[in-house]
Amino acid sequence: MTNRIAFQGELGAYSHEACANARPGMEALPCRTFDDVIDSVNEGKADLAMLPVENSTYGRVADIHRLLPESGLHIVDEAFVRVRIALMAMPGTKLSDIRHVRAHPVLLPQARKFLARHGITSEAAVDSAGAAAELPGLGDPGQGVLASELAAQTYGLEVLARDLEDHGHNTTRFLIMAPKADMTRRGEHGxxxxxxxxxxxxxxxxxxxxxxxxxxxxxxxxxxxxxxxxxxxxxxxxxxxxxxxxxxxxxxxxxxxxxxxxxxxxxxxxxxxxxxxxxxx
The missing domain is CATH 3.30.70.260 (ACT domain)
Structure with a gap:
């Protein structure tokens, strides 16, 4: 047993948040792709896989249904994460200092009203947690990132504003998968x-x-x-x-x-x- 749970993305991603919430006693193992997540469990590098399957705003996660049947893994739990968007920057930065932010292109439209209200321009990044990881190296106090609060904690950033999303209903459903099925349990809620x-x-x-x-x-x-x-x-x-x-x-x-x-x-x-x-x- 490795006591690890694998997820796709960088530390601080919403998938990492799903791991921290659902399996707080396990070490989260970041992986580059969904295939890598599955392989890490099949190869014994992790005990569980955390895979997003659908989002209440954007629907099915691309490719995931194709991967699940051939993964060799079994669903043992489900988990839900409300996508709460935080604006973060280097410690000591004020909200009024922020001129520009980077984030995954899925997050930017969800914070459109907040950005417009504060006159902040935006730029798409490959992923939000990765943008948070890169921020300390930019050396620009006018730069910020939109990501999860976990990303701010992970990379030593300061949260300047919380719950920026225009509509507070964006939720992602995840499946927790393991090498063996467990048919013995009976859930309290079905x-x-x-x-x-x-x-x-x-x-x-x-x-x-x-x-x-x-x-x-x-x-x-x-x-x-x-x-x-x-x-x-x-x-x-x-x-x-x-x-x-x-x-x-x-x-x-x-x-x-x-x-x-x-x-x-x-x-x-x-x-x-x-x-x-x-x-x-």
Whole structure:
């Protein structure tokens, strides 16, 4: 056991914040790409992977659904992080000193009103935590960064303003993945089961496949399609349902689904995080 949890990005990124919140006793291991995160667990460099799967403002995280089924890992928990934007600068800097900020291009539009109100110009950076790491080397007191407060703590910067986002509902959902599935737990707030499947090439296959969830009273909270293998005829579906495969109604619904699919793979069964009821608020 390494007692490490791997994430994509630099120390101080929102994915790092997700690690710190969900597994505060573990060391966060930064990785360059999502593939590197998965490899670090499969190679024994980390025990867990923290992967963002969707955002309440921007939708599905690109490529993640493609990676999950082939990762060799299993979902063991979910975590939610509200994207709170802070303006940070070198210690001793005043807000009135800031003329220009850098941040990931996703963050800049969310702080448009604040920046306009203070006459601050902006520039896109590869990532916000990386911009925070670079700030001490610039030697310019008029420069600032928009990032998480964790980035300020990580790189010795001073937070000049908090919660700058124009709309306070931007939330990212993460999946915590491990080499082995844990089907023994029962969450206090229920369970979630995530799976991918490909329907058979017969008329109304998807309609018929979904019928089992309706007739057995299983709540499906997510259903998304995406192409596999670069062809338009091979459509795979990613789904979240409430419940555990051992539940009688879930078992019946999955049995019916299997009849209409070429493949079905359960990616994980894990406790339902009550934060999902607050996401987007």
């Amino acid at each position: 369970m979630v089961t995530t799976f991918v499947f490909e329907v058979r090439n017969i008329p109304a296959a998807l309609y018929k496949a979904m019928g089992g969830f309706a007739t057995n009273g299983v709540n499906m909270t997510k259903l998304e399609s995406y192409m596999v293998g670069g062809v338009f005829t091979a459509t795979q579906f990613y789904a979240d349902i409430e419940g555990h495969p051992d539940d009688a109604n879930v078992k019946l619904a999955l049995d019916e689904l299997r009849y209409f699919t070429n493949s079905l793979k359960i990616l994980g069964t894990y406790p339902r995080d009550p934060a999902r009821d607050l996401a987007g608020e």
